[in-house]
Amino acid sequence: xxxxxxxxxxxxxxxxxxxxxxxxxxxxxxxxxxxxxxxxxxxxxxxxxxxxxxxxxxxxxxxxxxxxxxxxxxxxxxxxxxxxxxxxxxxxxxxxxxxxxxxx
Numbered sequence: 001x002x003x004x005x006x007x008x009x010x011x012x013x014x015x016x017x018x019x020x021x022x023x024x025x026x027x028x029x030x031x032x033x034x035x036x037x038x039x040x041x042x043x044x045x046x047x048x049x050x051x052x053x054x055x056x057x058x059x060x061x062x063x064x065x066x067x068x069x070x071x072x073x074x075x076x077x078x079x080x081x082x083x084x085x086x087x088x089x090x091x092x093x094x095x096x097x098x099x100x101x102x103x104x
Contacts, residue, residue, distance in 0.1 A: 024045070024050065027043045028044060028050075029042070030042045031101065032100060034099045039098075042054075046060065049061060050063065066079050067079045067081040067082060087101070088100060088102070
């Protein structure tokens with residue numbers, strides 16, 4: 001009986017840990033453009049926000065239902081979208097959405 005109680009306890013704790021993991025954690029890491037391999041983006045957690053960096057710039061992003069949103073002064077809002085089944089992100093650019101694969 002104690003073994004069954006212990007297994008149920010472990011199951012409940014596991015479910016709680018999984019359900020409490022941050023939705024935005026999928027974005028964290030280094031990402032490489034699938035067509036332009038020198039184009040790398042790094043996304044890190046910065047308090048309640050996220051920091052998105054490339055070789056030249058960095059910007060603060062917030063997590064919304066649409067994805068990571070960056071308020072850009074000249075172009076408006078940029079939304080980075082995570083695609084779970086491919087473990088990639090889509091980043092809008094001048095030539096349409098650019099796909100980035102996780103490298104770290």
